[in-house]
Amino acid sequence: MVIYGRNAVEEAVRSGRNIEKVYLLHGKFFEPEFLSLLQERGVRFQWAKRPQLDRLAGTGKHQGVVAIISPIEYATLQELVEETVNRNSFFFALNGITEPQNLGAIARSVELFGGVGLLLPQRGSAPINEVAVKASAGALLHLKVVRVDFLEEGLLAFKESGGNVYALETGGRDIRDSQLKRPLAFILGSEGKGIDAELVELADLTVTIPTVGKLPSLNVSVAAGIAAWEIFRRGA
Structure with missing residues (x-):
């Protein structure tokens, strides 16, 4: 499942959902608190160009943030x-x-x-x-x-x-x-x-x-x- 938008992705991270990866728009400013949240929760993220984010989200209205939600529950x-x-x-x-x-x-x-x-x-x-x-x-x-x-x-x-x-x-x-x-x-x-x-x-x-x-x-x-x-x- 793909979600996008700053608030939606942050809420998914805070709720403890299994997130495969977060893609962030290269060159866009993100608050240090948001990046720190991703790191603290162990969420992988990478910088990407806008065409890649557009393809992932299926829309250009993603606010520079796209997340892939894992379809499985990870084991220990x-x-x-x-x-x-x-x-x-x-x-x-x-x-x-x-x-x-x-x-x-x-x-x-x-x-x-x-x-x-x-x-x-x-x-x-x-x-x-x-x-x-x-x-x-x-x-x-x-x-x-x-x-x-x-x-x-x-x-x-x-x-x-x-x-x-x-x-x-x-x-x-x-x-x-x-x-x-x-x-x-x-x-x-x-x-x-x-x-x-x-x-x-x-x-x-x-x-x-x-x-x-x-x-x-x-x-x-x-x-x-x-x-x-x-x-x-x-x-x-």
């Missing part, structure tokens, strides 16, 4: 970790996945193959909007989705609870020959940049999906589907 990190451990299951941590379609498609694979949810960073991640929910075929409504300031903190908490962390990246061990110990988390990175070095270092093992074609890599959502199937195929 503790809930994600505990359910993954208790069910001896898995979740995916997404590093630099900025396209809602990819996020939604990944969520669909996680749900289809019995995973628990997704771990997302507060910044540098696709918003969970109508596009993402549609691409997930509704799977996002059935998963535990968590946002943390840094993926490292969530993955370390999972490891401290007995979880195993794997990075899905080129140059690793063939996933077919790798032991995947449950409960587990897979880190997925963007097709261009890959997984951040500190996350690869944090992982217990880096695994790769082997290919024989001329293209350098798989689409991240396709890779996620293969990895989720591989976990499912091996059983608990």
Whole structure:
């Protein structure tokens, strides 16, 4: 859901609604109190040009403020970790996945193959909007989705609870020959940049999906589907 206008957005923030992101008109003055409110409530915001705001709001009468209201209720990190451990299951941590379609498609694979949810960073991640929910075929409504300031903190908490962390990246061990110990988390990175070095270092093992074609890599959502199937195929 999209809302716009200074008062409407501020009221949504104060009411505690799950807000994916607030877009503010580049070059427009906003009171420091308003910006401080967004920061205090942990609401992500970014500056945008007027044509982008017009498209998001569907009108030019947005007063330079447009907010995306999340269609899901976020879970806590503790809930994600505990359910993954208790069910001896898995979740995916997404590093630099900025396209809602990819996020939604990944969520669909996680749900289809019995995973628990997704771990997302507060910044540098696709918003969970109508596009993402549609691409997930509704799977996002059935998963535990968590946002943390840094993926490292969530993955370390999972490891401290007995979880195993794997990075899905080129140059690793063939996933077919790798032991995947449950409960587990897979880190997925963007097709261009890959997984951040500190996350690869944090992982217990880096695994790769082997290919024989001329293209350098798989689409991240396709890779996620293969990895989720591989976990499912091996059983608990």
